[in-house]
Amino acid sequence: MRKQSVSGTPREMKRMNQRLILQTIRRKQPISRTEISEMTSISRTTVSQLIDEMMEEGVVRETGRGSSPTQGGRKPVFLSIDDDSGFVCGLDIGGSSITFVVCNLSGKVVSKEVVSTPVSLGLESLFRLIERFLDNAPVPVERLIGLGVGAPGITRFHDGVVLSAPSLGWTDLPLKEEMEDRFNLPVYVENDVNMAALGECWLGAGKGKRHVVMITVGTGIGCGLILNGDLYRGSRWASGEIGFMVTDSHAVEHWDDPVFSGFGYMESKAGGPAIARQYLRGLKDTDGTLVSNAKDIFDLWRKGDETAGAVIWEANKHLAAGIVNVVVLFDPEVVILGGGLMKSQDLLLPQILKTVKRFAPIQPEIRISQLGDDAGALGAGALVLKEHDCPYQGVL
Template structure:
């Protein structure tokens, strides 16, 4: 049986303490050294030494003075994060579009561009170079890239093991991108980074146990457990689209809407809704699931039947996930939430009726920006630099 080995070297402890101090400043800013020591349980000497280093590194700044202590004495100097001390680039590669952002240490997006998805690396890298050339930041303050990709990604070496919608198998994206740009690159599943984005600046902010489900071309799930991203033994946690939500499918189903897709996303994702409707009305000329929702709004009974069936499958998956994980909140995002007035109320009602606990269901606050912002957050969480801890 394996066990975790925690490094206790002075260098490792110093790095951990710095990260703790930065996280405390981020959450409580402006805050004094004395209050940091009280909250973190570090000695005042340790806090003062590490704060001096962070000031010298330009990561934190003094922002005025607080109220004098009740026993008298000097007013404490207050500290805050220097939000523009560094920047990160977040790239969200979706099935139909790529969203690229530059954000600062507080998660404020400074620039953003969206292009149609390109799956060949040369075109992708040329686009990133073009984007960076137009970005309104000093390039020497860019500390790394975070990339969200659909499918299964091995985080430790940034290998995209399987991304059917892009035609990628065993693609060493991290290695190729670092070779091109000479900066650290962190590659993660696209829904995992969307979950990080929502926990940083969106519907999951302040939560420690979060389930993020996105429904678009495919259906994916990101899990934040005890404040940490859960990836699973084989880097495949959260493959929500592979849930089997009909017992009859166990023995006979073999009809993925896209090669490599699972059962649930072949019954409830946008391509699945479109395919079911095309089959029932025998009209392959309809090419967008949005048309199906529009027709339901106008009273089309077949469209209503197709969407109702998709809703039941999604609700079953959420109920099972809530029963298994016990999250504080379930966040729903993706293209299908553009029609949430037709899709969401019945799902909430079903989950409330059948789930063992009353978990709150929220819609993504960040929308299409969640993945790119979360990819930026990934850099700040993982990169071993003075800024680790601002997230």
């Protein structure tokens, strides 16, 4: 580990030292105080003082003793992080469902629930759902560090205002402020795709990577960007809105046909509702075929329906072009694909890989989400650990 120097006020220096010590323990545990001091260049006295404080808080625990040094002396005491010393709650609010998780400091899920999103989701109904979930979670309330919330729209991170979430009917909603007043806990609000990117980097397909693109393909198409290890949000909190990419030059002058009001060009060509719409438009007659969503179209293609195959093939060309554009813009180590449509990866991924190989001058890894539908909620928990002003954030 590269040695670091710290400067600033005594409080800032203490916090930075705590984080560095916890990072070192997390990566090398079990580890002795002497080894921590040598790896971090923090004095042995300071390491011992901070370790003692964190042991009193329950964050760090002793896990045994090593062999006596060859020159004699006391056996070293090994230390590890107590992952159950703190817990976080993560919410992923979607247009059709809400996923709740409580996980410990290492991301182990101790409680999970998925509920249907109410037709009209107001704050009071959301708060009651959260209270019910937390009441049933097997976690002492005093060990709950905070709440992370992924919202399906443009969110302003620094004050937790949901600027626009069309699927929920939310505009300029001060979600962070309202939730902190209700639950008396720190709350962090972020765009749902950004949360999914954080989740995959913490525990999934992006683990250990510093340049990651997460693309979710469902009702709409969104993108979360991890650049040089940090979440990139953009100057107006709207980075990653790749559903608005124009993937056909003819559309510049002639297109005016969003699948839903407020949707962009690419998601009106390659999102789930777009696929269903194009299939129905392509039928010469209804012949009794019932379709209600993209999954039905994929099922029909697997059964040999040529119209379904042609529609999905065309939609996937737009998606693949969008992925090429993202790759050449950001040069990621890995592109992670998630969302409902990627459950049919067997039909989509080969064409995407072929297109990226043909057109992109660089070839990142392209992976399917490892966390699936849990990525956003786990990412919300990760955001709490990353942003909250306490020693726990050092464990990420």
